[in-house]
Amino acid sequence: MIRDMTAILYPLAANAELALSQPKARAAREREAAAAAGEAVVFTTDVVGPAFATREAALDAYAGRLEDERSGFTPAIEDRWCKLVEHVVVEPGRTAPLAPVAPTFQDGRRWPAPPQTPPRTAWRLLVSYWRIASAERPLEAPQARKARRSSRELDAATLRAMARQPLRPVEPQRALDIGLFETRLPENPSIVVPDE
Numbered sequence: 001m002i003r004d005m006t007a008i009l010y011p012l013a014a015n016a017e018l019a020l021s022q023p024k025a026r027a028a029r030e031r032e033a034a035a036a037a038g039e040a041v042v043f044t045t046d047v048v049g050p051a052f053a054t055r056e057a058a059l060d061a062y063a064g065r066l067e068d069e070r071s072g073f074t075p076a077i078e079d080r081w082c083k084l085v086e087h088v089v090v091e092p093g094r095t096a097p098l099a100p101v102a103p104t105f106q107d108g109r110r111w112p113a114p115p116q117t118p119p120r121t122a123w124r125l126l127v128s129y130w131r132i133a134s135a136e137r138p139l140e141a142p143q144a145r146k147a148r149r150s151s152r153e154l155d156a157a158t159l160r161a162m163a164r165q166p167l168r169p170v171e172p173q174r175a176l177d178i179g180l181f182e183t184r185l186p187e188n189p190s191i192v193v194p195d196e
Contacts, residue, residue, distance in 0.1 A: 009078040012036055012130040016046035019129035033130035040133035051122035058084050058123040081128045089120040
């Protein structure tokens with residue numbers, strides 16, 4: 001018996017709100033999404049909607065979209081492109097994260113006791129979708145190392161701005177099917193041997 005392969009069908013939209021309410025199409029792969037959009041697409045994950053004080057309130061608000069252990073509801077595999085995440089709520093007036101804690105080395109303990117009250121958190125909906133490249137925000141600038149190797153000249157200010165961007169992978173991460181100190185034999189790639 002041959003079973004059809006199931007994959008998540010991510011919505012295609014200009015932003016996360018539209019992906020949630022009225023996507024243009026749904027696609028599992030980038031080329032399918034680009035064909036449906038008629039232009040380049042970028043896979044992205046954004047937070048959408050209001051913040052909820054409890055997980056239960058968020059599950060009630062997004063009933064039918066998320067797995068709910070209370071009712072036993074589980075969305076179909078192709079509809080699993082939403083999930084709930086818990087964010088720490090930043091206190092008003094605080095813009096920087098908490099400062100690092102110095103070790104104390106007192107009473108046989110290395111670190112001081114943690115604060116008695118945990119930080120306040122809120123639950124938000126995280127939506128993964130194919131974003132149309134020309135919509136709202138443009139595609140990200142090229143990585144600095146790629147731009148330096150290109151033939152066009154870049155001024156120092158542009159290179160500095162590109163270097164301050166968060167690190168992004170050059171290509172999607174492949175599944176780690178062999179260990180760090182292992183290699184495949186050139187004459188037979190199905191055999192993995194230790195690398196010396």
